[in-house]
Amino acid sequence: MKKLIIEKIDSLPPLPKSVLELEEFRRMSNKEPLDLLKIIEKDPLIITTVLRVANSAMFGFVSEVETPSRAISLLGVNFTISIALGSVIQNLVHSNLSAYGVGTDDFMFSSNLASNLVNTWVSKISFDLKEDLLLPAFLQETGKFVIAEVLNDNGQAEDFLEQLEVNKNISSVERDFLGYSCARITANIFKHWNLSHNLIFSIGFVEDLEHCPKDYIRKAQILEIIKILCDLRNPLSDQNVQRALNKATEYNIDVEPLLQAIDSIKFKLENDF
Amino acid sequence: MENNICIENLYLTINKQFEDLIVANKQTESNLLDIIKSLNFSTTLTIFQENNYNFDEISNLFRFYEDELKSSFSEDKTAFESKFKCYILLIKTFTQLCIYFATNKEKRVYINRVLQILKESKNMLKFFIPLKEKEITVINNLIGEQLYYFSHIQYIHTKDKELDYLFEEYYLNLEKQLHGYELSLSTNFGDKELTNKNIEYMVFINNSSFLLLKMIYKLDYYNPKINFFDNDKFKKILFLFHKISLSNKNTISQTILEFEKVLIKEFHNSASYLKKYKNHDMIEEKVELLRLNTDEYKQLIDIILSLKK
Numbered sequence: 001m002k003k004l005i006i007e008k009i010d011s012l013p014p015l016p017k018s019v020l021e022l023e024e025f026r027r028m029s030n031k032e033p034l035d036l037l038k039i040i041e042k043d044p045l046i047i048t049t050v051l052r053v054a055n056s057a058m059f060g061f062v063s064e065v066e067t068p069s070r071a072i073s074l075l076g077v078n079f080t081i082s083i084a085l086g087s088v089i090q091n092l093v094h095s096n097l098s099a100y101g102v103g104t105d106d107f108m109f110s111s112n113l114a115s116n117l118v119n120t121w122v123s124k125i126s127f128d129l130k131e132d133l134l135l136p137a138f139l140q141e142t143g144k145f146v147i148a149e150v151l152n153d154n155g156q157a158e159d160f161l162e163q164l165e166v167n168k169n170i171s172s173v174e175r176d177f178l179g180y181s182c183a184r185i186t187a188n189i190f191k192h193w194n195l196s197h198n199l200i201f202s203i204g205f206v207e208d209l210e211h212c213p214k215d216y217i218r219k220a221q222i223l224e225i226i227k228i229l230c231d232l233r234n235p236l237s238d239q240n241v242q243r244a245l246n247k248a249t250e251y252n253i254d255v256e257p258l259l260q261a262i263d264s265i266k267f268k269l270e271n272d273f
Numbered sequence: 274m275e276n277n278i279c280i281e282n283l284y285l286t287i288n289k290q291f292e293d294l295i296v297a298n299k300q301t302e303s304n305l306l307d308i309i310k311s312l313n314f315s316t317t318l319t320i321f322q323e324n325n326y327n328f329d330e331i332s333n334l335f336r337f338y339e340d341e342l343k344s345s346f347s348e349d350k351t352a353f354e355s356k357f358k359c360y361i362l363l364i365k366t367f368t369q370l371c372i373y374f375a376t377n378k379e380k381r382v383y384i385n386r387v388l389q390i391l392k393e394s395k396n397m398l399k400f401f402i403p404l405k406e407k408e409i410t411v412i413n414n415l416i417g418e419q420l421y422y423f424s425h426i427q428y429i430h431t432k433d434k435e436l437d438y439l440f441e442e443y444y445l446n447l448e449k450q451l452h453g454y455e456l457s458l459s460t461n462f463g464d465k466e467l468t469n470k471n472i473e474y475m476v477f478i479n480n481s482s483f484l485l486l487k488m489i490y491k492l493d494y495y496n497p498k499i500n501f502f503d504n505d506k507f508k509k510i511l512f513l514f515h516k517i518s519l520s521n522k523n524t525i526s527q528t529i530l531e532f533e534k535v536l537i538k539e540f541h542n543s544a545s546y547l548k549k550y551k552n553h554d555m556i557e558e559k560v561e562l563l564r565l566n567t568d569e570y571k572q573l574i575d576i577i578l579s580l581k582k
Contacts, residue, residue, distance in 0.1 A: 059399055062459035069445060074452060076396060078393050079392075120401075124336055260344075267343060268343075
C-alpha cells in the first residue's frame with residue numbers, strides 16, 4: 001500500500017505556479033496590489049472565479065465588475081487572494097471522491113469552510129497564526145484525492161465507504177485501510193511539490209502531536225479542530241462540533257471564540273440557503 | 274455590549290463629539306483616538322500604546338464589531354441598527370485618522386494597512402450577514418470613498434523599479450480612484466440627501482489630476498530624460514485621464530507639456546470649486562502632502578502655490 005501511495009504522489013502533476021506565487025505574495029509584508037494583479041492576470045481560471053465572486057449579489061456592487069483590477073480595488077487584497085487560491089485548488093481536484101461518498105462540491109465546501117474558520121476564529125487568537133494557517137487549513141484535505149484513487153485502484157472503495165458509515169471518524173478509517181491518515185499523505189504531497197516547511201509540518205503532524213516539533217504543536221492542534229469541524233461527510237454536524245469543542249478544551253484553547261465563530265458561520269449558511 | 278437605549282445614547286453622544294471635531298477642525302490624533310476608545314465598548318483592546326499602533330488589535334476591534342453585528346442581526350434588530358451606526362462611525366473615525374497619517378512622514382505608511390483592514394471588514398460583513406440594500410449601499414459608498422479619497426496619498430517608491438512597472442503602478446492607482454468614484458456614484462453617494470454630486474466629482478478629479486502631476490514630477494526628478502510619449506503604459510494613463518476628465522474628454526494631449534497643462538487646469542478648477550462650495554482648501558492640503566518630500570516635488574509645490582495667486 002505504501003508503495004502505491006508513493007507512486008500516486010510521484011505521478012501528480014506539478015503544482016500550478018500561480019499557487020506558489022500567491023502564497024509567496026500573501027506572506028509579503030508589503031503587498032502591492034499591482035503584483036497581485038500580475039499573478040492573477042496570468043491565470044484565466046482565477047480571473048473568471050474572482051470576477052464571478054465579485055459580481056455575486058452579496059457584495060452588492062451595482063455596476064458590473066468586469067476587470068480583475070476592479071475586483072482587487074473593491075474586494076481588497078486579502079479577499080482576492082482567498083478567492084484566487086480557492087479557484088486554483090478547485091481546478092486541481094477533479095478526481096473521483098466516491099470512496100468518501102462525496103463529490104468535488106462537497107470538497108470545495110469543506111475547504112472554504114476551513115478558510116472561514118481561520119478568518120473568523122483563528123484571527124481572534126492571533127493575527128500571525130491566522131496568516132500562517134490560512135493556506136494549510138484550506139489545503140489540508142488535498143490528500144483525500146490520492147487516497148480515493150488508491151482505494152479505487154485496489155478495489156477497496158466500497159469497503160472503505162461501508163466502514164465510514166459505521167465509524168464516523170474519517171482519519172481512523174484512513175489509517176485502518178492505508179496505514180496513514182490524510183494529514184500524513186497531504187504533507188508528503190506538499191513535500192513533493194516543494195512547498196514551505198510551515199505548510200508541510202503544520203499539516204503533517206495533525207493527529208500526531210507526539211512526534212510534532214514544538215514550534216508546530218499549536219498549529220497542528222488548531223488544524224485538527226478545523227479538520228473535525230470541516231469533516232468532508234458531516235461538516236459542522238452536532239457531533240463534530242462537540243468533538244471539536246472537546247478537543248479545544250483538551251488543548252487548553254478558549255472555547256468561547258470557537259463557539260462564536262461556529263455560530264456565526266452556521267447562521268450565515270442557514271440564511272444563504 | 275450594553276442594552277439598546279444605552280448603545281443608541283452612546284452612539285448619539287460619540288457622534289456629536291465626532292461632528293464637533295470636524296466642524297472645529299480639531300481632528301488631532303489624540304482626539305480621534307479618544308473617539309475610537311469610546312467606541313471600544315468594554316473590550317480590553319489596546320490599539321495605540323507608547324506611540325505605536327497595534328494593527329492586530331485594530332483587526333480584532335473590527336472582528337469584535339462583526340461578531341456583535343452578526344449576533345444582534347438575528348436576535349435584536351434595534352440593537353443591530355444602533356451597533357451598525359457605531360460601526361460606521363468607527364470606520365469614519367479611522368478614515369479621519371488616515372487623513373492625519375497622510376501629513377506625517379513616519380505614519381503615512383500606516384494608511385494602506387488601516388485601509389486594508391477597513392475594506393476587509395466591510396466585505397466580511399457583507400459576506401457573513403444578509404444585509405439590507407440600504408446597509409450595503411452605506412458600506413459600498415464607504416469602500417468607494419476610501420478609494421477616490423486616498424489612492425493619491427500612497428507614496429510610490431521608484432528605487433529598483435522599471436519605468437514600465439512604475440507607470441503600471443500609477444495606472445492602477447488612477448483606476449482605483451475611478452473604481453471608487455463609480456462605486457460611490459452607483460450608490461448615489463450612500464443615498465445621502467445632502468451630498469452634492471458635483472462636489473464629489475471635483476474631489477475625484479482633483480485627486481486624480483494631483484496623482485498624475487506627482488507622477489510626472491517625480492519621474493522627471495529621478496530621470497529627466499524620460500520620453501513619456503514613447504511609452505505605451507504611459508499612454509494608457511493618458512487615455513484614461515482624458516476619458517474621466519469631463520472637460521477634456523474629446524481631446525488627447527499630444528505632448529507631455531500639453532498633458533501637464535490639462536492636469537494643472539483640472540486641478541486648479543476643481544480646487545477653486547471646492548474652495549467656493551465646500552470651503553475646503555485643496556491647494557493647501559496638497560502642498561502639505563508634497564512638503565513631506567520637498568526635493569522630489571519642489572517645482573510642483575511652486576506651481577501649485579502659484580495657483581493660489
